[in-house]
Amino acid sequence: MPIRLAAIVIPLMLLATSARADLHITRDHGGYVEEYKAKYEHIRKTGQRVIIDGICNSACTLVFGIVPMNKICVTPRASLGFHQAYYDKAFTFGIKVTSYEGTSDLMSYYPSSVKDWIRRNGGLTTEMKKIKNGVDLWKIVDPCPEDF
Template identity: 30%
Template sequence: MLNGRTQRLALLAMTLFAVIITLFAGPALAQVRATNRLIIKHDYGGSIGQRQHELRSLRRERKRVEIHGTCNSACTMYLGLPTVCVSPSASFGFHGPKGVNGPLPPDAFEHWSRVMSQGLPPSLERWFMQQARYVRSGFLRISGKQLINMGYARC
């Protein structure tokens, strides 16, 4: 048990610590938020549902997503984020949604195609819905340079 003088000194120390943190750490904390980003170098895809969940979090956090390397399959869903930028040397591989055990039923194919194209600029969404989503093996490729020419921010 602390005596009265020790308690007052501890309280004073905590108060001074709080003031120091407020004065000096504020800019440092702002810098951490400013550099709050996700950097993609080699992402070969994965589950559309899991990626959709991740995108919701990234939107909520307003986290910047920088794509610098290979981005295939479900990774291309990052292109629907307002905070994404692409490197000219990045490579994007598009294909349509697939089931674990083969082709999806038509209604599921339509649903997941729309999920994959959500947030894309109209011209890219149109291209995806008319062509890329029908690719069953391999990819249709677009370079980061092509996407920058379509209006995406350059990293």
């Protein structure tokens, strides 16, 4: 009897654990905005936490506009990087061409704390602007608890 019970309980425990897995961001340099929107919508809908424990640049930062802020935290290794959106270089002959519409779309997702930091630091430009751990970062997102 205990073997049958274990055969039922263990798979259910594994299923429950995998459904609530946290997303750990350690080295994310960004990518296609639409892919990140879909990814973070899924994270939001499933109620997962996001732990930023390293680099989160470019489209990765959309997490702040899609996942509730009370579900996001940063470790001392966290770093955020912001820049203007640009068109896929595959369509611009390898030249970096700014997308003002894409940049406006990015900004529309960010909460006021992110927008304020960007404005205080000269707005979005083609150059990456970084926030590393410290007071500026904690004005945007809470530090992770010690036992994350």
